[in-house]
Amino acid sequence: MQIAEGTVVAMDYALKDDEGTLLDQSQPGQPLAYLHGYKNIIPGLEAALVGKAVGDTVEVRVAPEDGYGVPNPALEQVVPRDRFQGVESLEVGMQFQASTDQGPVSVRVVKVEEDNVTVDGNHPLAGKHLNFDVTVQEVRAATEEEIAHGHIHQGGGCCGGGGGGEGGACCNDDKESKEGDCGCSH
Numbered sequence: 001m002q003i004a005e006g007t008v009v010a011m012d013y014a015l016k017d018d019e020g021t022l023l024d025q026s027q028p029g030q031p032l033a034y035l036h037g038y039k040n041i042i043p044g045l046e047a048a049l050v051g052k053a054v055g056d057t058v059e060v061r062v063a064p065e066d067g068y069g070v071p072n073p074a075l076e077q078v079v080p081r082d083r084f085q086g087v088e089s090l091e092v093g094m095q096f097q098a099s100t101d102q103g104p105v106s107v108r109v110v111k112v113e114e115d116n117v118t119v120d121g122n123h124p125l126a127g128k129h130l131n132f133d134v135t136v137q138e139v140r141a142a143t144e145e146e147i148a149h150g151h152i153h154q155g156g157g158c159c160g161g162g163g164g165g166e167g168g169a170c171c172n173d174d175k176e177s178k179e180g181d182c183g184c185s186h
Helices: 043-049 144-149
Strands: 007-016 022-025 032-035 057-062 076-080 095-100 103-112 116-120 130-141
Antiparallel strands (some): 007 032, 057 130, 076 116, 103 116
């Protein structure tokens, strides 16, 4: 069977930046599984996998526009340090959940000054080229329930990568919130 919309794909992958630094990878014996064609992984990787079958290997370089996008300067904001009540020591790289009018947003501390903290709501991989080495381990037809819910129902969570909707760096974090009788919530 070939990878197409409505198939469940299990793959081993390694993700590196342009300098060759390993950013993420599947664990041995625990391939990432996802429902193809439902925006569960970044678009550039999903497009490169169409038509592949079990045993195929793919090396693909994904441009920022087809990955986590280009950085949006509007998502970087300076906030008063006193907004971080209960946090003893603020350091660059720390992550927090910020409440916004659109709901909670993950932000990363990028600069700490005496009275102000600069946070960035862009994905940490925004603006970066992503280099994937992928080996397809399994391809099967999705169940009607998986298609109705837009994600798989086995293999460890909503993106198939260990629960909590995380699924590794290739999981698309911009999925619309869905809930079903499967108990999953993105």
